[in-house]
Amino acid sequence: MNIVNSMKLSFLSKSVNESFARAAVAAFLLPLDPTVAEVADVKTAVSEAVTNAIVHGYPDRFGTVSIDMKLTDTGKAIIRISDKGVGIPDIEKAMEPLFTTSSDERAGLGFAVMQSFMDRVKVRSSPGRGTTVTLEKNIIRAHIKPVG
Amino acid sequence: MVNLTYENGAVTARLYGEIDHHIAPAMRAEIDSKCESCRPARLILDFSGVGFMDSSGIGLVMGRYRMISLLGGKLEVVNIPQNLKKIFVLSGLEGLGVIR
Numbered sequence: 001m002n003i004v005n006s007m008k009l010s011f012l013s014k015s016v017n018e019s020f021a022r023a024a025v026a027a028f029l030l031p032l033d034p035t036v037a038e039v040a041d042v043k044t045a046v047s048e049a050v051t052n053a054i055v056h057g058y059p060d061r062f063g064t065v066s067i068d069m070k071l072t073d074t075g076k077a078i079i080r081i082s083d084k085g086v087g088i089p090d091i092e093k094a095m096e097p098l099f100t101t102s103s104d105e106r107a108g109l110g111f112a113v114m115q116s117f118m119d120r121v122k123v124r125s126s127p128g129r130g131t132t133v134t135l136e137k138n139i140i141r142a143h144i145k146p147v148g
Numbered sequence: 149m150v151n152l153t154y155e156n157g158a159v160t161a162r163l164y165g166e167i168d169h170h171i172a173p174a175m176r177a178e179i180d181s182k183c184e185s186c187r188p189a190r191l192i193l194d195f196s197g198v199g200f201m202d203s204s205g206i207g208l209v210m211g212r213y214r215m216i217s218l219l220g221g222k223l224e225v226v227n228i229p230q231n232l233k234k235i236f237v238l239s240g241l242e243g244l245g246v247i248r
Contacts, residue, residue, distance in 0.1 A: 015170035022200075040200070040231050047202040051169040105176065105211040106169075109203040109239060116238050 002073045005031065009067040013054040013083065021050045021067060028069055029077055032139040041117040042077065042137055048110040049081040049133045055106070057085025057131055075139045082132040088125040095123065150175045152182045158190040159183055164197030167205040176208055180215055191216040196227035205232075206239040213244060224248050 007028055011017045022043040029042055046067075053065045068080040088094045095115075100108035114121045120136035149171065151162040161179045165171070183191055191212060198205070213223045223246045228236055241247060 015168075018168045018170050019166060037231070041234075043200060044202050044235065047168055047200075051202065051204070055169065105172070105207040107203045107207040107210060107239065109206055112238060113203050113235060117234070 001076070003070045004073050006068070006070045009069075010064050013058045013062050013065050013085075015051075015054055017065070018047055018050050018054065021065070022046045025067065025069060025079060029071075029139070032071055032075055032077060034139045038137065038139055042079070042135075045114045045117045045121075045135050045137075046079060046081065048113050049135065052110050052133070053081060053083040053085065053131065056088070057083035059086065077137045077139060079135045079137075080132060081135070082130060084130040087127040087129055088123070088131055089127050091123050091125055150178050152178060154182070154186045154188065157188055158192055159186055159188040160192040160194060162194045162197060166200040167198055167208060168200075168202050169204045172204040172208045176211060179212060183216060183219060183221070187219055188216075188221050190222050190224060192224045192226055194227050195225065195229060195232060198229065198232060201232050201235060203235065203239070206235065206241065209239075209241060209246075213246060222246075 009024055011020065025046045026039050026043050029039060050065060057063065063083060063085055066082050070078045095111040097112040098108040100106045114135060118135045118137050122134040123131065125131040149165055153160050159182050163175065167175065193209060193212060209225060216223050225246050226248045228247065236242070236247065
């Protein structure tokens with residue numbers, strides 16, 4: 001499996017950037033020739049991960065949210081979304097459906113959506129140092145050809 | 149974002165565009181304000197114009213269910229586009245019996 005294309009993006013943890021982040025990821029995915037449903041899955045999962053970074057990573061201040069995205073020659077998209085915020089003390093608990101620490105009408109479904117819409121979800125976090133969520137999606141129809 | 153009408157005891161909120169954590173609070177405020185002034189028997193959330201939604205949309209529906217129940221009304225969710233069905237199924241909202 002070789003990386004055929006990659007990009008990095010970083011932006012301030014402002015909620016207005018949620019739509020920018022998912023649109024940028026969706027645009028970068030297009031050379032893998034995804035279906036409309038696959039693009040929607042990736043956009044939704046990215047929106048959840050970026051929202052988590054903004055809401056939970058930086059509850060009291062603005063910080064940087066970074067996206068590192070790679071496409072492979074096997075048609076896989078690997079998207080790493082990270083923050084340098086407060087971190088998650090108990091990842092297992094945070095990933096339980098309907099669990100939320102927020103009072104702002106969050107459904108507590110963020111990780112459930114990521115797990116259901118992507119092929120693989122990995123979470124690494126250190127309290128006080130930040131969180132990295134890695135999302136992987138195999139684009140079924142991807143042509144195995146060099147991108148660009 | 150949201151288009152609100154009141155007719156025959158029902159508030160209809162036609163949602164359009166994208167629903168995420170950035171947009172949802174403003175939608176919520178507009179819908180709640182209309183319902184608090186009209187006290188409708190039914191609140192209808194029409195999703196036909198929504199092109200994208202993450203779990204913030206589910207939170208919006210759950211919150212409106214609580215709000216309208218407290219006001220003594222009923223919630224109906226209508227016209228869910230095909231591309232949003234997956235997240236509605238995952239949310240378990242079908243169990244509330246509000247989806248038409």
